[in-house]
Structures are given as C-alpha cells and as structure tokens.
Amino acid sequence: MPRLDDDTTGARIKEQRKLARLTQRQLADRIPYSYSLLNQVECGAKPANLDFVAAVAQALRADVTVLTGQPYVTELQQDRLAKLVRPIREALDLYDLGADDAIPEQPAAELVAAADQLCEQVRATRLRKAAKALPGTIAELTTAAWRTPSTELWQALASTYRTAHDISVKLGYYDLSAVALDRMDWAAQRASDPCLAAIRQYMRALAYFREGEYRIGQRLVAVGHGIVGGAEQTREAVAVTGQLHLGASVIAARADQQDAVDTHIAEAKRCAKQTGDASEVHWLSFGPTNVALHRMSAAVEMRQYDEALNQARKITLPTALATSRRAHFLIDKARSEMETGRTEAALSSIVDARHTAPEQTRYHPGARETIKGLVHISRRTPDTLGHLAAWIGL
Structure with a gap:
C-alpha cells in the first residue's frame, strides 16, 4: 500500500494549527466539524474534503493553497506544465503598454476565433495546448485592441483573460487567477459588456467559495445579478443570470443554507427553460443538464451523499457536454x-x-x-x- 509522507493536507493543517498556537480542540471549536474528524484528518486516517479545508483555512486565516499544497509543482514539472505559467503571467502584464509595433496587423475575425478556440480547448480539458497558445493570443489581441479599439476586440481580449483565469485555477495558481480576473474587468469595461462583467463577478464569487468566505461570494453574485439585470434580457443575459444562480447554489450549499440552495436551483431551472441548451453562451455550459449537475454538486457540498448519488442516477450526460x-x-x-x-x-x-x-x-x-x-x-x-x-x- 502506498504510504503517505508528511507532505499531506492533514500534515499541513496540523502545522498551521500549531503556528496559530491552537490545540486540536480549540480549532475544532472554530469549525463546523467534530474534533474526531479533525484528529483523523491530521493523522492521515481520513481525507480532507474541500469544504473541510475551506472551513479550516477560514478559522486559521490561511490561504486554502497553504493547506492543499497547490500548485502541485512536482507533478506540473513532470507534465511540463509549470514552464507554461510564466509566459501567461507576463502576457497579463501587457494590458496598459499600448500597441506592440513588433506584432503585425491581423484580421479581427481571426483574433476573435482564436479567443473562442482557447475557450473550447479549456472546456475540452486540453490545458497544455491552451496554455501554450494563450500568451501569444493575449499579446496579439492587446495590440489589436489598442490599435483599432472596438467592442468586438475588447470582448475577445476579456475572453482570453477569462481563459487565463480558468487555466490558472485548474493548475492551482490562484494568485494568477486573481490577476486574470482584474484584467478581465479592465477589458469588459472597455467593451461595455454587462454580461462579461457579470460573469467576472460570478468567477470572483467562486474564488471566495474556495476560500470559505461564503458571505462575500454571495454578495458578489448579487452584484452580478444587478449588472446583468440592468441589461436587455436577451437569451445571453438569461443564460448568465441562470449561471449566477447555479454559482449561488453551491455557495449556499457550503454555507449549509438548504432553502437558499432550493431557491437558486429553482431560478436556474426557470432560466434554463427559457434558453434551452445554451452551452455556447460564453462557454458557460448553461442549460438543463448543468442545472441537474449543480443540484447534485449542492448535495455533495452539504454532505448529503446518498441524495447526490440519487441525483447522479437521474442524469444522462449528453454527448456534447x-x-x-x-x-x-x-x-x-x-x-x-x-x-x-x-x-x-x-x-x-x-x-x-x-x-x-x-x-x-x-x-x-x-x-x-x-x-x-x-x-x-x-x-x-x-x-x-x-x-x-x-x-x-x-
């Protein structure tokens, strides 16, 4: 049987608890979990679920990544993914430098298509391929948007920043994901696109969800609703509204707010009835299937595992998911x-x-x-x- 070393989530929790000068009993009193579970996690007898880690991180005032050990640098290096992060970080810093004369002019349609292709690659989990192409696409779109500003180009640039966020999160670089979201806001403002601005608030909310700051996450979702609610209620706007409700449902589940979960799922279901399968809208995968998947995820977050499996049995995943x-x-x-x-x-x-x-x-x-x-x-x-x-x- 493989043997766990000291570099585990439980061992890191123990180390951070001691640095905070807390006993196991004192820490257990600050989280919605038992002393027995904390003891078992620290000694490696039980895994540390993400909701447990988030609660401990909040109690210890530590970043979740300090406890999970993210990014998993050894594995990232083995997969030759770690070396792709720095170029992304550098590309995110080009935003206010204006046009780069070394970059030739390219048709706007080609640049927009490149931004969409990156989104598609991330949804297909081809992370290495997307991470390799991303810095160049950001640089080209940044230059194009400064040379000939247009709503279309600013929207595409905001999309590449969103892709940078998605890749950073999946690889465990949460500091980089925060920078990417700031850049997304910068571009979305120039595009005057309320849907993009609302999506950015949705993604910010999920960042606080990971950190166990559920009230802040809920406030950000509310801001997102305010932004998209003030826009024309197109199919795009309804899909974004529905996705905001889905994000709110898992945040409420972590906060153990069953009534709020039910309300948000019901509202998302209502939106999905209007839009049908809207997977293509900002690559959010919104639609009836995603509502069902979030209902199951909410049950998991509330530790209602039998109910989650009951929901799973009802779900038929479409081929195009x-x-x-x-x-x-x-x-x-x-x-x-x-x-x-x-x-x-x-x-x-x-x-x-x-x-x-x-x-x-x-x-x-x-x-x-x-x-x-x-x-x-x-x-x-x-x-x-x-x-x-x-x-x-x-």
Whole structure:
C-alpha cells in the first residue's frame, strides 16, 4: 500500500494549527466539524474534503493553497506544465503598454476565433495546448485592441483573460487567477459588456467559495445579478443570470443554507427553460443538464451523499457536454460513492475521470483527496488504485 509522507493536507493543517498556537480542540471549536474528524484528518486516517479545508483555512486565516499544497509543482514539472505559467503571467502584464509595433496587423475575425478556440480547448480539458497558445493570443489581441479599439476586440481580449483565469485555477495558481480576473474587468469595461462583467463577478464569487468566505461570494453574485439585470434580457443575459444562480447554489450549499440552495436551483431551472441548451453562451455550459449537475454538486457540498448519488442516477450526460463538466461530475460521484462505502464504484468513477480529463483530474484537489481516502480505506490496495496513488504523487 502506498504510504503517505508528511507532505499531506492533514500534515499541513496540523502545522498551521500549531503556528496559530491552537490545540486540536480549540480549532475544532472554530469549525463546523467534530474534533474526531479533525484528529483523523491530521493523522492521515481520513481525507480532507474541500469544504473541510475551506472551513479550516477560514478559522486559521490561511490561504486554502497553504493547506492543499497547490500548485502541485512536482507533478506540473513532470507534465511540463509549470514552464507554461510564466509566459501567461507576463502576457497579463501587457494590458496598459499600448500597441506592440513588433506584432503585425491581423484580421479581427481571426483574433476573435482564436479567443473562442482557447475557450473550447479549456472546456475540452486540453490545458497544455491552451496554455501554450494563450500568451501569444493575449499579446496579439492587446495590440489589436489598442490599435483599432472596438467592442468586438475588447470582448475577445476579456475572453482570453477569462481563459487565463480558468487555466490558472485548474493548475492551482490562484494568485494568477486573481490577476486574470482584474484584467478581465479592465477589458469588459472597455467593451461595455454587462454580461462579461457579470460573469467576472460570478468567477470572483467562486474564488471566495474556495476560500470559505461564503458571505462575500454571495454578495458578489448579487452584484452580478444587478449588472446583468440592468441589461436587455436577451437569451445571453438569461443564460448568465441562470449561471449566477447555479454559482449561488453551491455557495449556499457550503454555507449549509438548504432553502437558499432550493431557491437558486429553482431560478436556474426557470432560466434554463427559457434558453434551452445554451452551452455556447460564453462557454458557460448553461442549460438543463448543468442545472441537474449543480443540484447534485449542492448535495455533495452539504454532505448529503446518498441524495447526490440519487441525483447522479437521474442524469444522462449528453454527448456534447463539455469534457470539463463531465469530469467534474465523475469526481463528485466518486466522492459520494467513497463516503457511502461504495469503494469499488468510487475507484471506477475516478478512473473514468482520469480517462476523460487526465490533466484536470490530476490537479483537482477533490479528486486527489478521494484517491487518498480510498488508499486509507482499502485493506489491500488494488493495482489500479496503486497506480492512481503514484500518479498523483503519493
């Protein structure tokens, strides 16, 4: 059986707790979890679920990444992804430098298509391919927008900044994702696009969701509703409104607010009835299927694992569903199966997630903790689980 070293989430929680001069009992009194669970997580007997980590991070006033160990640099270097981060960081710093004379003029339609292609690649979880192309596309769009400012070019530039955020989050570089969202706001203002501005607030809200600051996340969603609510109620605006409700539903679930979860899911469902499948709208994957997936995710966040599996059985994933959403579904399903003692099914779901989206799964903290949990539960580690454990660096 693979052996966990001291570089685990539980060990980091223990270290940060001691630095804060708190006993286990004192920390347990500050989080909505038992002393027994905290003890088991610290000693490595139980995995640290993301909601647990967020609660501990808030109690200790520490960044979530300090506890999860993100970014997972060793694995990123093995996958040759770490070296792609610096060019993205540099490209994000070009925003106020004006046009670059070294970059030739290109048709706006080609640049807009390149921005859309990056979004498509991220949804397909081709992270390396998107990360390689992103800096050049940002530089070209930045120059084009400064040379011949237009709504279309500013929108496309905002889209590339959004892609930078998405890649940064998936690879665990949350500091970089915050910079990307600031740049997205800068470009969205120049595009005068309320939908883009609302999407940016939605993404900011999810950042606070990861950190366990649920009230701030809810306030940001409310701001997003205010922005898009003041715009013409097109199909695009309704889809963005629905996505804001879906974000609010998982935030409310983490905050253990069942009534709010139900309200937001109902509102998102209403929006989805108006739009139908609106997956193409800003690459949000919004539509009836995404509403069902978020209903399941909310149950997972509220630790209603039997209900989550009940919801999972009702979901038929369409062929056209974004690979990133399909993998997220499988990771949620694996966690629920593990928590309800269905270890073989959980292993099968994680294997499916790996086959579906290897890069996303390898760097997803929830997937990694589920694999660690299965290692601890198993009396004899199957070869498949042993390979998975080695794959994530255990």
